[in-house]
Amino acid sequence: MNDGVVAESLRKSFGPGADALRGVSFAAGRGAITGLVGPDGAGKSTLLRLAAGLLLPDGGSVRVLGLDPDGEVHELRRRIGYMPQRFGLYEDLSVQENLRLFADLQGVVGDRRDEQFERLATMTGLAPFGDRLAGQLSGGMKQKLGLACALVKEPEFLLLDEPTVGVDPLSRRELWQIVDTLVDEHGIGVLVSTAYLDEAERCGDVVVLDRGEVLDIGPPARFAAAMRGRVFAVTPRPGVPPRRLQAALSGQPGVLDVSMRAGRVRAVAAADGEPIADLPALADDVAEVAATTPCFEDAFMARLAGRSERVQVRAPAVPERTAGGRVAVQVRDLRKHFGDFEAVRGVSFEVHEGEIFGLLGPNGAGKSTTFRMLCGLTSISDGEATVAGRDLRRAGKRARARLGYMAQKFSLYGSLSVLENLRFFGTAYGLAGARLRTRIDESLAEFGLGDRRRDTAATLPGGYKQRLAMAAALLHEPDILFLDEPTSGVDPVARREFWLRINAVALAGTTVVVTTHFMEEAEYCDRMLIMARGAELAIGTPAEIRATARSDEHPDPSIEDAFLILAERRTEAFA
Amino acid sequence: MLWLRQVFAIAAKEFLTILKDPRSRFLVIGPPLIQFLVFGYAATFDVTDVAYAVVDEDRSPESRDLLARFAASPDFNLVAQLQGLQEVEQTIDAAQARLVLHVGPDFAARLHSGRPAELQVLLDGRNSNVAGIALGYVQSIVAAWSRGRGARGRGQLEVVRRAWFNPALESRWLIVGGLPVQIVLIIVMLLTSLTVAREREQGTFDQTLVAPIDSLQILIGKATPAFVLGLLDGLLMTAGAVLWFGVPMTGTLPALVAMLAAYSCAILGVGLFLSSLATTMQQALLGAFMVLMPSVILSGFTTPIENMPPWLQHATLVNPARYAVAGCRVVLLEGADLAAIVPFLLPMLVIAAVTMTLAGWLFRRRAR
Numbered sequence: 001m002n003d004g005v006v007a008e009s010l011r012k013s014f015g016p017g018a019d020a021l022r023g024v025s026f027a028a029g030r031g032a033i034t035g036l037v038g039p040d041g042a043g044k045s046t047l048l049r050l051a052a053g054l055l056l057p058d059g060g061s062v063r064v065l066g067l068d069p070d071g072e073v074h075e076l077r078r079r080i081g082y083m084p085q086r087f088g089l090y091e092d093l094s095v096q097e098n099l100r101l102f103a104d105l106q107g108v109v110g111d112r113r114d115e116q117f118e119r120l121a122t123m124t125g126l127a128p129f130g131d132r133l134a135g136q137l138s139g140g141m142k143q144k145l146g147l148a149c150a151l152v153k154e155p156e157f158l159l160l161d162e163p164t165v166g167v168d169p170l171s172r173r174e175l176w177q178i179v180d181t182l183v184d185e186h187g188i189g190v191l192v193s194t195a196y197l198d199e200a201e202r203c204g205d206v207v208v209l210d211r212g213e214v215l216d217i218g219p220p221a222r223f224a225a226a227m228r229g230r231v232f233a234v235t236p237r238p239g240v241p242p243r244r245l246q247a248a249l250s251g252q253p254g255v256l257d258v259s260m261r262a263g264r265v266r267a268v269a270a271a272d273g274e275p276i277a278d279l280p281a282l283a284d285d286v287a288e289v290a291a292t293t294p295c296f297e298d299a300f301m302a303r304l305a306g307r308s309e310r311v312q313v314r315a316p317a318v319p320e321r322t323a324g325g326r327v328a329v330q331v332r333d334l335r336k337h338f339g340d341f342e343a344v345r346g347v348s349f350e351v352h353e354g355e356i357f358g359l360l361g362p363n364g365a366g367k368s369t370t371f372r373m374l375c376g377l378t379s380i381s382d383g384e385a386t387v388a389g390r391d392l393r394r395a396g397k398r399a400r401a402r403l404g405y406m407a408q409k410f411s412l413y414g415s416l417s418v419l420e421n422l423r424f425f426g427t428a429y430g431l432a433g434a435r436l437r438t439r440i441d442e443s444l445a446e447f448g449l450g451d452r453r454r455d456t457a458a459t460l461p462g463g464y465k466q467r468l469a470m471a472a473a474l475l476h477e478p479d480i481l482f483l484d485e486p487t488s489g490v491d492p493v494a495r496r497e498f499w500l501r502i503n504a505v506a507l508a509g510t511t512v513v514v515t516t517h518f519m520e521e522a523e524y525c526d527r528m529l530i531m532a533r534g535a536e537l538a539i540g541t542p543a544e545i546r547a548t549a550r551s552d553e554h555p556d557p558s559i560e561d562a563f564l565i566l567a568e569r570r571t572e573a574f575a
Numbered sequence: 576m577l578w579l580r581q582v583f584a585i586a587a588k589e590f591l592t593i594l595k596d597p598r599s600r601f602l603v604i605g606p607p608l609i610q611f612l613v614f615g616y617a618a619t620f621d622v623t624d625v626a627y628a629v630v631d632e633d634r635s636p637e638s639r640d641l642l643a644r645f646a647a648s649p650d651f652n653l654v655a656q657l658q659g660l661q662e663v664e665q666t667i668d669a670a671q672a673r674l675v676l677h678v679g680p681d682f683a684a685r686l687h688s689g690r691p692a693e694l695q696v697l698l699d700g701r702n703s704n705v706a707g708i709a710l711g712y713v714q715s716i717v718a719a720w721s722r723g724r725g726a727r728g729r730g731q732l733e734v735v736r737r738a739w740f741n742p743a744l745e746s747r748w749l750i751v752g753g754l755p756v757q758i759v760l761i762i763v764m765l766l767t768s769l770t771v772a773r774e775r776e777q778g779t780f781d782q783t784l785v786a787p788i789d790s791l792q793i794l795i796g797k798a799t800p801a802f803v804l805g806l807l808d809g810l811l812m813t814a815g816a817v818l819w820f821g822v823p824m825t826g827t828l829p830a831l832v833a834m835l836a837a838y839s840c841a842i843l844g845v846g847l848f849l850s851s852l853a854t855t856m857q858q859a860l861l862g863a864f865m866v867l868m869p870s871v872i873l874s875g876f877t878t879p880i881e882n883m884p885p886w887l888q889h890a891t892l893v894n895p896a897r898y899a900v901a902g903c904r905v906v907l908l909e910g911a912d913l914a915a916i917v918p919f920l921l922p923m924l925v926i927a928a929v930t931m932t933l934a935g936w937l938f939r940r941r942a943r
Binding site for chain 1: 577580583584585587588591592595596777778779781783787788789939
C-alpha cells in the first residue's frame with residue numbers, strides 16, 4: 001500500500017485555455033524522494049499546491065498519506081510539510097523568532113519544541129545564526145530556514161517547490177544533504193519540483209511533466225539507460241573553441257540537444273547510431289567523436305525536443321572576430337566599500353573582445369557588486385575600470401552607450417507592449433528613424449517575437465519574456481553585453497535556447513560578461529573569475545580551473561566540483 | 576537633439592504606463608471628481624437652519640414680536656417652546672437645539688420703563704464655530720428689531736457688516752476657489768511619488784540607469800506626465816468652480832496657468848524626491864501621505880494661517896500649497912494679473928528647484 005502522494009487523472013484549470021493539469025496520474029511513496037521536472041508552465045507548482053490542499057482539483061483526485069486534501073485538510077496539514085517557492089519568512093524577525101513562530105502556529109510547544117529547535121539548528125547549520133534577522137540571511141540560508149520551519153512539526157511527508165532556485169552550489173548541496181538525511185533516517189517521503197536536472201538524478205523516481213501532462217515516470221537511471229548509444233562527446237581540434245562547435249552542431253538535423261561538458265560538446269542524436277561524426281559542418285573542427293555515458297538530462301532534453309517550438313539560432317558561418325583580440329573590459333584593483341564593510345577587495349582582470357567571461361561565486365562573494373560597478377549601477381570606491389575603452393569613473397554615460405544589460409529578473413516595462421518596450425529602449429540608446437525601425441524588425445524576427453509584438457510584456461510566457469529582455473539589450477548592437485544571472489528561475493529548455501543565442505552573439509564579436517549560479521553554464525565561458533569573500537578565488541579558462549581542482553580523489557572534476565573543492569580549500573585556509 | 580529625443584521617449588513611456596494601467600487612470604480622474612463634489616457641496620462654513628428653542632417667561636406682545644422675527648428668519652428653525660428654564664439643560668444636552676432664547680419675566684416692563692431689556696442666549700458651545708456664527712445671527716436680528724422700535728432706542732450702536740471681495744461672505748467661494756490647489760497636490764504627489772519607487776520595485780530602474788541617459792533626462796521625462804496631468808486637472812477644477820459653483824474669475828487666465836504650473840513643479844519636485852528616497856512603492860506612498868495632510872492643513876485652505884501659532888506660521892513658508900492657495904484666491908477673487916502674482920510664484924519656483932535637484936541627485940545615489 002503506497003500512502004505517499006497518489007494522484008489519479010488530476011485536472012486543474014485556471015480558466016479557458018489555461019489548463020494547468022490535464023489528467024495527471026502518478027504515485028510518490030514514503031521513504032523516497034520523487035522529483036517533478038518539466039519546463040515552465042508544466043504544472044509542477046499547481047500539482048504541489050493541490051497536494052498541500054491550497055487548491056481544489058477540477059477533476060480526478062489526489063490523496064496524501066491516504067487523506068483527501070478537500071475534506072481532511074486539517075489532519076493533512078498537521079502531517080505534511082509544504083515549502084513554497086518563496087517561503088513566507090518574516091524578514092524582520094530573527095532566525096530563532098521565525099522558528100518559534102512557526103512552531104507556535106503548528107502547535108509544537110514545550111520540551112518537544114526545544115528538542116526540535118536543537119535538532120533542526122544542527123541539521124541546517126543555522127545554530128550560530130540564531131539571532132540574525134531572516135532578512136539578512138543569504139538566499140541559501142533563507143531556504144534552509146524555510147525548510148527548518150516546515151520541518152518543525154516533524155511531517156511525515158514533505159512537499160518542496162523548487163527549493164534550490166537562486167541558491168549557490170554549496171548551499172544547494174547542503175540542502176540536498178538535509179533532505180537525504182530526512183529520507184534515510186526518518187523515513188519521510190519527499191515530493192520535490194526542480195529546475196536543476198542534476199538534482200533529478202538524486203531522486204528515486206522522476207515524474208516528467210509538460211503542459212499539464214505526464215510524459216514519463218521512472219527512476220532516472222532508466223531514463224538514462226534508454227539513451228545509450230545516442231549520446232556523444234565531441235572533442236574539438238586544438239585551437240577550435242568548443243562553443244563554436246556547439247553553435248555549429250545545434251539545429252543540425254538528427255541532433256536533439258547540444259550542451260557543453262568539460263571542454264567538449266555533448267550531443268544527443270535523434271536515433272540510434274545517427275552519424276553525428278559524419279555531419280559535414282564538423283569536418284574541419286572535430287578531433288574525435290566518442291559515445292559517452294548518458295544521463296537523465298540527455299533523456300529529458302530529448303524527450304522535450306519534439307514538443308516545444310524548435311529554436312533556430314543562426315550562428316555566423318565564419319566568426320567575425322575571434323576571442324583574444326583587443327581588451328574590452330579592463331579592471332585593476334577594483335574595490336567597493338559599504339561603510340566599514342568591504343564587499344569587493346581589490347579585483348583585477350581583463351576581458352577580451354568577443355569573449356564570454358563569467359563572474360562566479362556563492363552569494364555574498366562580491367560578484368554582483370563587481371558586476372554592478374562594471375555596468376555603472378554602483379559607484380566605484382577605488383581602483384580602475386575601463387569598459388569599451390572608456391573610463392567608467394569619468395565617462396560613465398559614454399561607456400554605458402556601448403553596453404547592453406540584462407537583469408536577473410524580468411526588468412522591462414510589464415504594462416507596455418513588446419513593440420513599445422523595444423521602441424523605448426532603442427530610443428534610450430540613441431536609435432531613431434529608419435535605423436530604429438530596421439533594428440526592431442530584425443529583432444522581432446530574430447527572437448521569434450513577431451506574432452507577439454502587440455502583446456503586453458507582462459502577459460508573455462517566461463521564455464518569451466527572456467527573449468524580449470535579450471532583444472532589448474541587443475537592440476543597439478552593444479560592444480559588451482552584461483548578463484546578471486540571466487537564467488535564474490528559467491527552465492532547462494529555455495536555458496539551453498538562451499545559451500545558444502548568447503553563443504551566437506559572442507561569435508558575432510560581442511563581448512559577454514555574465515554572472516551565474518549554474519556552474520554547468522560556466523562551461524560556456526571562455527574564461528571566468530571565481531570570487532569568494534570579495535576577492536579572487538581562481539581565474540582562468542574552464543580547463544585551467546578544472547586542472548587546479550584535479551586530484552586523485554577527483555580525476556575529472558566538473559566546474560561545479562572544482563568550485564566546491566576550491567571553496568573548501570579556501571575555507572580550510574581561513575580556519 | 577538626441578538628448579531631447581531620449582527625454583521624449585521617457586515621457587512617452589511614463590504616459591503610457593499611467594494611461595494603460597486602469598488603476599492609475601482612475602487616479603487621474605476619480606479623486607478630482609470626488610473632491611470637487613464633496614468639497615463643493617459638503618464643505619461650507621455657512622450656517623443655516625439653526626435649531627433653537629424658546630423660553631418666554633414674559634409672554635408680552637413685545638416678547639412675542641421679537642421672537643416672531645426669529646421664527647420668520649430663514650437662518651433659524653424653531654424646534655421647541657420650553658415651559659421653563661429647567662428644561663433648557665436637557666434640550667441643549669440632547670442636541671435638540673443649538674441655542675435657547677430666554678426672555679425674562681420683566682422684559683416688556685423694562686422696555687417700557689426705558690431700562691435695558693435682556694434677551695438671554697444659551698448656546699451649545701460644543702461646536703464653537705457654529706455657536707459663534709449663530710450668535711452673530713441673533714445679534715443682527717435683535718439689532719434690526721431694536722431699530723424697528725426706533726425712537727425709544729437711545730444712541731444704540733449699529734454694526735454695519737460689509738465684506739469685500741466676497742460680498743455675500745459665501746465660504747463656498749473660498750473653499751471651491753482653493754480646491755484646484757488641493758487636486759493638483761494629490762494628483763501630482765501620487766503620480767510622482769510612485770514613479771521611481773515602482774521602477775525600483777519592479778527592477779526596471781536599473782535597466783534605465785544602465786542606458787546612456789543622465790539624471791536630468793530621467794527627471795524631466797518622469798516629471799512631464801505628472802506636470803501635464805496635474806495642470807490639466809487643476810485647470811478643469813477651476814473651470815468647474817467658476818462654471819458650476821459660480822465662483823467669479825476676476826483675474827487673467829495667464830496668471831492662473833502660471834500659478835498652477837509653478838505649483839505643479841514644486842509638488843512634483845517633492846514627489847520625485849520622496850520617490851527616490853523610497854525603495855518600495857509602499858514606502859513612497861506612506862511618505863506621500865505624510866506630506867499630503869500637513870500640506871493641506873498648513874496651506875490656509877480651510878483655516879487661516881494668521882490664526883496659527885507663530886512657529887507654525889514659519890513652518891508654512893516651505894509649504895508650496897500655502898502660496899498656491901493664496902495665489903489662487905488672488906487670481907480668482909481679486910482680479911490679479913501675471914505681474915501681481917510674482918510674489919507667489921517665486922517661492923514655489925525656489926522650492927521646485929531645490930527638491931528637483933535633490934531628487935535628480937538621489938536617482939543614482941540610491942542605486943543599491
